[in-house]
Amino acid sequence: MDPQSRADEVMDGVWADLARLAAIDSVAFPGHPEAPVRRACDLVAELFQEAGVPHVELLDLPDTAPVVYGEILPPSPHAPTVLLYAHYDVQPPGDPAAWLSPPFEPTPVEGGLRARGVADDKSNVAAHLGMVRAYEGRPPVGVKIVVEGQEEYGSAFDVYPPTDPERFACDAMVIADLGNLRPGTPTLTTGLRGASEVEVEVRTLAEPRHSGEFGGAAPDALLALVQALGTLHDAHGDVAVPGLRREAWSGASYTEEEFRELAGVEPGLPLLGSGSLGERLWSGPAITVIGLDAPPVDHAASAVVPWARAKLNLRFHPLQDPAEAQDALVRHLRSLRPFGVPLTVTPLDTGAGYRAATDGPAYRAAREALRDGWGEQAQEAATGGSIPLVNGLAAAAPGAEVLLFGAQDSLCNLHAPNERVLRDEVRGTVVALISFIQRFADAHGRAGEAR
Known part of the structure; x- marks a missing residue:
C-alpha cells in the first residue's frame, strides 16, 4: 500500500x-x-x-x-x-x-x-x-x-x-x-517533564497593623515570603534549589526567535536562565509562582501584612523520582528563615515524568x-x-x-x-x-x- x-x-x-x-x-x-x-x-x-x-x-x-x-x-x-x-x-x-x-x-x-x-x-x-x-x-x-x-x-x-x-x-x-x-x-x-505543586505560607501578626506606627520592626509576612521566593533562582534565572536534576539536551528544540514568538515575550526582555533552550525547558527544572495570596493593590491599606501565601509549580527532569524532586523543593523552603521568620510548607500533588x-x-x-x-x-x-x-x-x-x-x-x-x-x-x-x-x-x- x-x-x-x-x-x-x-x-x-x-x-x-x-x-x-x-x-x-x-x-x-x-x-x-x-x-x-x-x-x-x-x-x-x-x-x-x-x-x-x-x-x-x-x-x-x-x-x-x-x-x-x-x-x-x-x-x-x-x-x-x-x-x-x-x-x-x-x-x-x-x-x-x-x-x-x-x-x-x-x-x-x-x-x-x-x-x-x-x-x-x-x-x-x-x-x-x-x-x-x-x-x-x-x-x-x-x-x-x-x-x-x-x-x-x-x-x-x-x-x-x-x-x-x-x-x-x-x-x-x-x-x-x-x-x-x-x-x-x-x-x-x-x-x-514531571510536575509537582507546593504551597508556602507565612503568618507573622494576629492582624494588620498600621505601617506608620509598626512598620520597620513588626515582621511583614509578604516581605518574608518574597524574600523566600527570591532564593529559588540565581542571578541568571536558573533554578538554585539543590537536588533537582539537570542535564544537557541533545535533541531538537526551538530557535530563540521561535520561542519568543510562542511565549509572547515582550520586546527587549531577556529569557530566563542559561544553557540551551532544550535544557531549560525539558531536561532541567523550572519553578513558577502560579498563585499569590496577598492584599490587592487596588484596595491596599497602609498596614503591615500579617499573612501571605504562594503556590509553586515545579517541573522536573523526566527521569527524576517525583517524591525526590518535590522533597528537594520542600526541604529548601523549610530550611529558610527570612528575617528569622519560619515558613509553613505544604507539599501538594505530584506526578512522574x-x-x-x-x-x-x-x-x-x-x-x-x-x-x-x-x-x-x-x-x-x-x-x-x-x-x-x-x-x-x-x-x-x-x-x-x-x-x-x-x-x-x-x-x-x-x-x-x-x-x-x-x-x-x-x-x-x-x-x-x-x-x-x-x-x-x-x-x-x-x-x-x-x-
Missing part, C-alpha cells in the same frame, strides 16, 4: 469528520453541560464503526466521561498489536471576544481550520480514523483504539489502565495528544513513517508539560514501546483563543500512521522469521 495515495483518498472524509467533531462543545469541566460531551462520544463511536472497526464499545468508568474503545483483532497469531490513543474532550473556550470566529463554529483559515479542540485533540481522533479507513478496517496488525472523554480535566487514565492490563496489552502504542515542533517538521516526543526507550523496532518504524509523512527526517524533542496518562498506559503494557506524535504543532494555539490545525499536518499524520502500521508489521514479521 502506498501511504501517500491512500491518505489522499481518505483526506476529504477525514477533514469532514474533523469539522463535525469540532462543532461539538465537548467541554468535560464541571459546570459545563454533559449532553455535548456525550454527543461527541457517540459520534466518535459511530465514525469508527463506519470506518470498519468491528468491535466498538463505551467504557463507563467512575467519575469520568465515557471512553470509546475499539478493537481490530490481529490478522494472524504472530502479528503485533498497536494501541492508538486520543481524546474527544476539549478545553473551555475562554472569552468568546478573544476569538476571531465563534469557538465551536469550525471556520476555514489559511491552510486549515479554526475551532476550539480542532487541534487538541480532535485532529488526532480524525487521523486515527483516516488510518483505519485507508486499510478498510483490515490493517496488517491488531489495533486497539482508545478515545478518552475527560483528558483535559482529571484523566482516569492516570491510574485506570494498570487495573485492566488485558484490555491495554499491545506491542506498541501511539499516544496522539501532541505534535510537531513547528509545521512541516516531523517530531517524536521522547520525554515529558516520562522518558521513552527509543531503540526498538517500533521507533525504527516510526522514524521512517514520519519521514514518509512529511518528507524530512524525524526530530526528537520533549515537552515541559506532563501527560500523566502516558505513565498509566505504559504501566498497563510494560513491554510496549510508547510513541508520541500527532497532528498538532507549536503554533496551533492549543488551550488559547483561535486554536487552529493545518490540513497538511493532519495529512502528514495520516500518512505516518498508515506507514507506521505497515512498517511495524513488516519488522515484526522479519523478527519472527529470524526466530
Whole structure:
C-alpha cells in the first residue's frame, strides 16, 4: 500500500469528520453541560464503526466521561498489536471576544481550520480514523483504539489502565495528544517533564497593623515570603534549589526567535536562565509562582501584612523520582528563615515524568513513517508539560514501546483563543500512521522469521 495515495483518498472524509467533531462543545469541566460531551462520544463511536472497526464499545468508568474503545483483532497469531490513543474532550473556550470566529463554529483559515479542540485533540481522533479507513478496517496488525472523554480535566487514565492490563496489552502504542515542533517538521516526543505543586505560607501578626506606627520592626509576612521566593533562582534565572536534576539536551528544540514568538515575550526582555533552550525547558527544572495570596493593590491599606501565601509549580527532569524532586523543593523552603521568620510548607500533588526507550523496532518504524509523512527526517524533542496518562498506559503494557506524535504543532494555539490545525499536518499524520502500521508489521514479521 502506498501511504501517500491512500491518505489522499481518505483526506476529504477525514477533514469532514474533523469539522463535525469540532462543532461539538465537548467541554468535560464541571459546570459545563454533559449532553455535548456525550454527543461527541457517540459520534466518535459511530465514525469508527463506519470506518470498519468491528468491535466498538463505551467504557463507563467512575467519575469520568465515557471512553470509546475499539478493537481490530490481529490478522494472524504472530502479528503485533498497536494501541492508538486520543481524546474527544476539549478545553473551555475562554472569552468568546478573544476569538476571531465563534469557538465551536469550525471556520476555514489559511491552510486549515479554526475551532476550539480542532487541534487538541480532535485532529488526532480524525487521523486515527483516516488510518483505519485507508486499510478498510483490515490493517496488517491488531489495533486497539482508545478515545478518552475527560483528558483535559482529571484523566482516569492516570491510574485506570494498570487495573485492566488485558484490555491495554499491545506491542506498541501511539499516544496522539501532541505534535510537531513547528509545521512541516516531523517530531517524536521522547520525554515529558514531571510536575509537582507546593504551597508556602507565612503568618507573622494576629492582624494588620498600621505601617506608620509598626512598620520597620513588626515582621511583614509578604516581605518574608518574597524574600523566600527570591532564593529559588540565581542571578541568571536558573533554578538554585539543590537536588533537582539537570542535564544537557541533545535533541531538537526551538530557535530563540521561535520561542519568543510562542511565549509572547515582550520586546527587549531577556529569557530566563542559561544553557540551551532544550535544557531549560525539558531536561532541567523550572519553578513558577502560579498563585499569590496577598492584599490587592487596588484596595491596599497602609498596614503591615500579617499573612501571605504562594503556590509553586515545579517541573522536573523526566527521569527524576517525583517524591525526590518535590522533597528537594520542600526541604529548601523549610530550611529558610527570612528575617528569622519560619515558613509553613505544604507539599501538594505530584506526578512522574516520562522518558521513552527509543531503540526498538517500533521507533525504527516510526522514524521512517514520519519521514514518509512529511518528507524530512524525524526530530526528537520533549515537552515541559506532563501527560500523566502516558505513565498509566505504559504501566498497563510494560513491554510496549510508547510513541508520541500527532497532528498538532507549536503554533496551533492549543488551550488559547483561535486554536487552529493545518490540513497538511493532519495529512502528514495520516500518512505516518498508515506507514507506521505497515512498517511495524513488516519488522515484526522479519523478527519472527529470524526466530
